[in-house]
Amino acid sequence: MNQSTKTRNPDYTPQDATPERRFPLRELVLFGALLAAILAVYAVMGAAYSTRMLVEAACYAILALGLTIQWGYAGQFNAGVMGFVALGGFCAMLFSVPVNDAFWGTELPSELGRVLLYGVAATLVVVAATKLDRLGVPKKLRTLIAIVLAVVxxxxxxxxxxxVTSQIQSQAGFVGGFGLPAWVGWIVGGALAGGVGYFIGHICLGLRSDYLAIATLGIAEIIKAFLKNSDWLTRGTATVSPLPWPTPGPSELGFTLARAVYLSVTAVVIAVIFFLLHRAYHAPWGRMVRAIRDNEVSSAAMGKDINKRRLEIFVLGCILMGLGGGMLGTFNSLFDPQGYLPLNHTFLVLVMVILGGPGNNLGTIFGAVAVYIIWIMSEPLALAVMHMAVFIGEGWFGWEPPRNLESRALQARVFVIGLLITLVLRFAPKGLLPEKIKTHG
Amino acid sequence: MNELVFFINNVVIAGSVTGSIYAIGAIGVTLIFSIMRFAHFAHADMMTFGAFMVLLLTTAFPAAGASIGVPTALVMLPLAMLLTAALAVGVDKAFYKPLRAHGVKPIVMVIGSLGVTLMLQGLIRLFAGTSGQSLYVDDRKEIFRIALPFEGVRAPIVITEPQIYLFVITLVAVVALHLFLNRSRLGKAMRAMSDNPELAQASGINTNTIVAVTWVIAGGLAAIAGTLLSLDVTFKPDLSFFLLLPIFAAAIVGGVGHPYGAIAGGFVVGFAETLAVFNWSVLLRPFRDSFPAWLELPSNLAFVGTEYKIVVPFFILVAILVWRPTGLFKGKVI
Known part of the structure; x- marks a missing residue:
């Protein structure tokens, strides 16, 4: 975000301030090209596959909207989108999977509840110990007591x-779900992701901007480690499937139609989010947020509560990521904690946002769909290129290719994503559809 | 006494090993931070790159070390350091310098370094595959078992050959860096630039040279850390995101821009990790008879399981950011 020096018009009069509506040529061309690409994919890959791609692209668009709020509106860099996506997916799984009678029929739930209550009580005791200095205990002694109590x-x-958890694992397999509709899980997932975002943001947002990136990167790995190793809660690497859909499933309607119905649900969600964000962006709140991003000192001098606005933005973005993660998880109908990868769920979203245009919601949605199509299509492409290389290498040079060629070929995509990030930052830092900044004169 | 030996093996030695590696990594991160003012996310992949270079060279000349009596990987280490330093300087020229010339915010540099990390990861995995490999290609890892001269001690203290090299090389690197920063002209210029870049430039210090020197040092140290880590366990191409958090935590604990702080921070984080995954009930077991009858000792009394190790540096990071964001030794840039 470099500040371009704006030349000030000497003949400036306040009447000039209303921006003229220019013809949206760039938008039309880009979205036309996108439509053509989608139609081409439909023609080549068939309707069922292409609709699935579109639904996933739509879920990614929600994630990208969440990140564009954080990065585009407020200049906060969240390097741990994956963690919030995984939380959303976990909540979607927990709420929608049928009730596990092997767990709820025994005394295990009350055991688990008892331990959790102990945990709450222990937290309260420790918090109380930190307040001991109000009773006249010296501060150093209070800290010592609090730390020892906390450890024990x-x-x-x-x-x-x-x-308890090992008993659950051996007797019931895993906790199972609540058997509620999937959208309940999406909402709770959004709320949970927002809660984690609040925790991180509260600590890091007042400090250097790099610290937020480090902390989010860390929390994402922690969330993944937790979900992967808590077999009693998520079945860990054994994965949970199928997750019921809120819409009629493929068994009733067939693949294409069922996915199309799901697509319309995600489209409605995106439309609502888009409308709300549009309103917020043009409201005084949006102006204030952009003012803080562009010049922190002057907005602080205007009496704006910078840290509070930042926290709001960050939590809002995390909520959207949790929601999108829930919708993505339900659509995949599989909860696999190991399937959450920094590349697929953090950096892909980042590329979508910086390529599409940070701070421009339309550009972000364009970026999400376009990048996702390229991403999906690059997998067969990478393999084809690799096979060609092997063919040439074997035929001409007698080179013996390594066995795990497929997994290596996919690593080429990691390289491409990284290259894309650096190139966009250098040559098109505002993205394909830049944020429209109203200027006077 | 056996329990004490167990403690030494699992905490003192293991903690020093991880601590040294984090410390060397964190010095590089903190130097880059103090000169260029951004968190360099590609550092862990530079470590992997250095180790990969050693692996390649060792596979190419497996017998080079046997003539001198040290593992071949160690003979190849200086060469790998040069290569990694060249990579670091090249990456800076190609990717960071244009961004710096543009005058972007530090956070954009962070994103740029994430792009670089992905590119390095992709390249390394493309050539190295995704599975772990041992750096001991032709030679054997020596394991020393030191029996203690006490009655009733059966378990020996176990220390491996690469661990001894690790301690020695860490010590040498730290002393060399200390001498460089305090005695040499370039080192003093570096410190001046980290204090106040404008003033340093105005007093005739060539900032471009300083930036290049910083990358050379950071790249060389990264190669050392990566190689020693891979010697101790195995070479794994996909460690990067698990190494980044402890290294950054170490740099922030020590105070960003503070090389000695980074060393201390590395050991703090390394020991905290090993202490947290250590099963404390082993140490309490000898005193079992003196406990009251109602107190039954659980067999596993570790703070976190090994699979949650990454929680520890994060917890330290959060704690330090909440209570003392400038770090234990008052970092310069915040």
Whole structure:
């Protein structure tokens, strides 16, 4: 975000301030090209496959909208989109999967609830210990007491929890779901992601902008590690499937139609988010947020509460990521914690946003769909190129290719994504559809 | 006493090993931070790159080390350091310098370095595959078992050959860096630039040279850290995101822009990790008889399981950001 020096018109009069409506040629051309690409994919790959691609692209568009709020509106860099997506997917799984009677029919739920209650009580005790100085205990002694209490109580609770969870795992497999409609899970996923975002943002947003990137990168790996290793909650690497859809499934309507119905649900969600964001962007709140991004000092001097606005933006973006992650997880009908990869769920979204145009919602949606099509199509392409290279190498030079060629060929996509990020940052830092900044004169 | 030996093996030695590696990594990160003012996310992949170069060279000349009596990988290390330093300077010229010339915010540099990290990852995995490989191609990893001269101690203290090299090389690197920063002209210029870039430039310091020197040092250190880590365990191409968090945590704990702080921070994070995954009930077991009857000791009394190790550096990071964002030793840039 470099500040371009704007030349000021000496004949400036306030009447000039209303921006003239220019013909949206760039938008029309880009979206026309996108439509042509989608139609081409339909013609080549068939309707069922292409509709699936579109639904996934739509879910990614929600993630990208979440990131464009954070990065485009406010200049916060979230390097852990994957974590929030995984949280959303986990909630969608937890709420929609049928009830597991092997767990709920036994005394295990009450055991688990008891341990969780112990945990809450232990937290309260520790919090109370940190307030001991109000009773006249010296501060150093209070800190010592609080830390010792925290360590001991933590160890007690965690070993109780380990017992219960291993019992759940051996007797019931896993906790199972709540058997509720999937959209409940999406909403809770959004709320949970927002809660985690609040925790991170509260700590990091007042500090250097790099710290937020480091912390989000960390929390994403932690969330993934937790979901992967908590077999009692998520079945871990054994994965949970199928996740029921909120719309009629493929068994009733056939693949194409069922996916099209799901697509319309995601389209409605995107439309609502888009409308709300559009309103917010042009409201005084949006102006204030952009003012903070562009010049922090002057907006602080105007009396704006910078840290609070930043936190709002960050939490809002995280909520959208959780929601999008939930919709993506339900659509895939599979909860696999190992399937959440930084490349697919963080950096792909980042490319969508910076290529499409950070801060421009339309550009972000364009970027999401366009990049996702390229991404999906690059997999067969990379393999084809690799096979050709092997063919040439074997035939002409007698080169013996390594065995795990497929997994290596896919690594080429990692390289391309990285190259794309650096090139866009250098040559088109505002994206294909730049944010429209109203200028006077 | 056996329990004590167990403690030494699992905490003191293991903690020093991880601590040294994090410390060397964190020095590089903190140097880049103090000169160029951005968090360099590609550092872990530079470590992997250095280790990969060693692997390639070792596979090419497997017998080079046997003549001197050290592992071949160590003989190849200086060459790999040069290559990694060249890579770091090249990456800076190709990707970071244009961004810097544009006058972008530091956070854009961070995103640029993430792009670089992905490119390096892609290239390394394309050529190295995704599975782990040992850096000991032709030679054997020596394991020393030191029996303690006490009654009733059966378990020996176990230390491996690469761990000893690791301690020695860490010490040498730290001392060399100290001498460089304090005695040499370039080192002093670097410190001046980290204090105040404008003033340094105005007093005739060539900032481009300083930037290049910083990358050379950071690249060389990254190659050392990556190689020693791979020697100790195995060479794994996909460690990067798991290494980044502890290294950044170490740099921030020590105070960003503070090389000695980064060393301390590395050991803090390394020991915290090993202490957190250590099963404390082993140490309490000898005193089991003196416990009251109602207290039954669980068999596993670790703070976190090994699979949650990454929580530890994150917890340290959060704690330091909440209580003392400038780090333990008062970093310069915040």
């Amino acid at each position: 109580l933590y160890l007690v609770v965690i070993s109780l929890l380990r017992d």
